[in-house]
Structure formats: structure tokens, C-alpha cells
Amino acid sequence: MQCRFGDKIKFIPALLLVCCLLIPSLAMAGHGEAKPVKKGILLAAFGSSMPQAQASFDAIDAAVKKTFPGVPVYWSFSSAIIRDVLAKEGRIVDSPAMAMTKMMDAGFTHVAVQSLHTIPGEEYSGILETVKAFEGMPKGMSKVTVGKPLLYTNDDMLRTVDAIVANIPKDRKAKDAVVLMGHGTPHAANIYYPASQNYFSKVDPKIFVGTVEGSPSLDDVKVLLKNSKSKKVYLMPYMSVAGDHARNDMAGDEDDSWKSELTKEGYKCVPVLKGTAEFPQVVEIWVDHLKVAFKHLGDH
Known part of the structure; x- marks a missing residue:
């Protein structure tokens, strides 16, 4: 049959239309059907090498699993130093990146990552950058969200202050001081520590906040203690776990520990070795952030 030139012109658009319709089908045939939605949770803590700190992690793990029944929960430590120490002891804990990789390989499409840090500092920023890289990655996750650390909003500050005050030992008298040891950081988020002092002062004028590696320092706390006229001091971690800093830098017997320094100045010190994650009211704040x-994550 003879085909005229005009027929060819009409045929070409029709051929292009057929090709356009076939291409998605071919792509689907090459890559298979879209993955079914599979949601998971990754908890990202700074970590601790102290066995006693496990109580804090267990409390968080139990609260999360109770709130999200049936949702797989993975763990990670953001501190490379802590992970190395644990590895030498034969205990392997994933970094956030490794945990996300395992979850990706396991077919998770939607992952909510919850920061278990106290402030939105370097560790939190690093987690944001790391886990977000998995979103949209070929064969990666469709959606990744990150829950805020403990202290982020004004409401977080108010709730945290109330939670810690509620967990001060009951035998503490009104005339006794309470000193909270935070970690401290060169990051701009260190501002949360002097801000915390302001919030605590409004609730109890004898609660003081200091940091190991930032501001306010122990020297700043000493000035406030002197003005308070208190003779007895309760030392408490302003950290999620009562780990190395709490047990050595705060409550240790070394000459430069906070307990030793304050004892030299005539204070009777009472260390309280419980991290904030051992307080249900504090864990509830992290869980609320994870709920958001x-x-x-949505469903698409």
C-alpha cells in the first residue's frame, strides 16, 4: 500500500503520543512498583560509656514504644568518642548515619528521627544535616523528619523547669541550694544555659545553672552561691544521663570536681546521680516532640 507524505505527517504525532504513554510503563517495569509506606523511628542520643546511664535510655525507649506501639524503634549515638569507647568494650552502637543506612536497607520509607539532646547545638545540627541527606536519595526514604531537642521553645523551658523542680530530693529544705551541671558548648545554642538560669530563678531563687564547657561556669555559680547564704548544696546533672561528667566532673572525689571545689569552700554537697531522662516529665517533652x-511524616 502506498503511503503519501501527508499521511506520514499525521502518523508522527500519533507515534510520539504512544511512546510517551509507554515510557512510564517501561520505567515501572525496570524499577518495580512503588515501595509500600513503611514507617520507623530513630532515637539519636549523644550517648554515654557509663553502664549506669542505661537507665535513662531504657526510660526513653519504654516511653516511645508505649506511645508508638508497633512502630520499629532504632537507636544511635551521635558521639564518635563514645561509640569508639563502647566498641573497644565489644558493644557496637550505630552512628545516626549508619542507623539510617540500615533502616534504608530494611525498606523504611518514612522515618521520624528524635534528637535526645538537651539543646539545639552542634550535635543536633549535625543530625539534621546527616539524616536529611537520606530524604529523596535514590532507593532512599521518601520522608524524613527530625524532632526538636529538649529545650527549643518557651513552653519547653517552662515544662523542663517544672519537671526538674519536681524531681529535686524531697529532703531538700528551702534554705538549701541546688546546682545544675549542664554540658556547655561553643555553639550559639549555649545561650540556653544562661536562659535556663533566668527561668529557674523565677521559680526558685536558690537553683543555679552552671556548665562544664561553656557559660555560666562554676566560678559564676560560686558567686551566686555566696550571695544565697546557703550552706548545703544539692548537685544535679542538667543532662539526659548521669554519665562521666556527672559522676566525675560533678560528683567525683578529684580535687577539681564541683563537689570537691564547693566542699573546700565550706558547703555540704549532696550529689544526685540521676539524668533528666530518668524523670518521666522530661521524657514526656521529648515524646511530644517526636509526636510532631x-x-x-504523612503517608505519601
């Missing part, structure tokens, strides 16, 4: 992150 999980909700934002």
Missing part, C-alpha cells in the same frame, strides 16, 4: 515529627 511523626505526624509530619
Whole structure:
């Protein structure tokens, strides 16, 4: 049959239309059907090499699993130093990147990552950058969200202050001081520590906040203690776990520990070796942040 030139012109658009319709089908045939939605949770803590700190992690793990029944929960430590120490002891804990890789390989499409840090400092920023890289990666996750650390909003500050005050030992008298040891950081988020002092002062004028590696320092706390006229001091970690800093830098017997320094100045010191994650009211704040992150995962 003879085909005229005009027929060819009409045929070409029709051929292009057929090709356009076939291409998605071919792509689907090459890559298979879209993955079914599979949601998971990754908890990202700074970590601790102290066995006693496990109580804090267990409390968080139990609260998260109770709130999200049936949702797989993975763990990671953001501190490379802590992970190395644990590895030498034969205990392997994943970094956030490794945990995300394992979850990706396991077929998770939607992952809510909850920061278990106290402030939005270097560790939190690093987690944001790391886990977000998995979103949209070929064969990666469709959606990744990150829950805020303990202290982020004004409401977080108010709730945290109330939670810690509620967990001060009951035998503490009104005339006794309470000194909270935070970690401290060169990051701009260190501002949360002097801000915390302001919040605590409004609730109890004899609660003081210091840091190991930032500001306010122990020297700043000493000035406030002197003005308070208190003779007895309760030392408490302003950290999620009562780990190395709490047990050595705060409550240790070394000459430069906070307990030793304050004892030299005539104070009777009472260390309280419980991290904030051992307080249900504090864990509830992290869980509430995770609820928001999980909700934002959506279903697509």
C-alpha cells in the first residue's frame, strides 16, 4: 500500500503520543512498583560509656514504644568518642548515619528521627544535616523528619523547669541550694544555659545553672552561691544521663570536681546521680516532640 507524505505527517504525532504513554510503563517495569509506606523511628542520643546511664535510655525507649506501639524503634549515638569507647568494650552502637543506612536497607520509607539532646547545638545540627541527606536519595526514604531537642521553645523551658523542680530530693529544705551541671558548648545554642538560669530563678531563687564547657561556669555559680547564704548544696546533672561528667566532673572525689571545689569552700554537697531522662516529665517533652515529627511524616 502506498503511503503519501501527508499521511506520514499525521502518523508522527500519533507515534510520539504512544511512546510517551509507554515510557512510564517501561520505567515501572525496570524499577518495580512503588515501595509500600513503611514507617520507623530513630532515637539519636549523644550517648554515654557509663553502664549506669542505661537507665535513662531504657526510660526513653519504654516511653516511645508505649506511645508508638508497633512502630520499629532504632537507636544511635551521635558521639564518635563514645561509640569508639563502647566498641573497644565489644558493644557496637550505630552512628545516626549508619542507623539510617540500615533502616534504608530494611525498606523504611518514612522515618521520624528524635534528637535526645538537651539543646539545639552542634550535635543536633549535625543530625539534621546527616539524616536529611537520606530524604529523596535514590532507593532512599521518601520522608524524613527530625524532632526538636529538649529545650527549643518557651513552653519547653517552662515544662523542663517544672519537671526538674519536681524531681529535686524531697529532703531538700528551702534554705538549701541546688546546682545544675549542664554540658556547655561553643555553639550559639549555649545561650540556653544562661536562659535556663533566668527561668529557674523565677521559680526558685536558690537553683543555679552552671556548665562544664561553656557559660555560666562554676566560678559564676560560686558567686551566686555566696550571695544565697546557703550552706548545703544539692548537685544535679542538667543532662539526659548521669554519665562521666556527672559522676566525675560533678560528683567525683578529684580535687577539681564541683563537689570537691564547693566542699573546700565550706558547703555540704549532696550529689544526685540521676539524668533528666530518668524523670518521666522530661521524657514526656521529648515524646511530644517526636509526636510532631511523626505526624509530619504523612503517608505519601
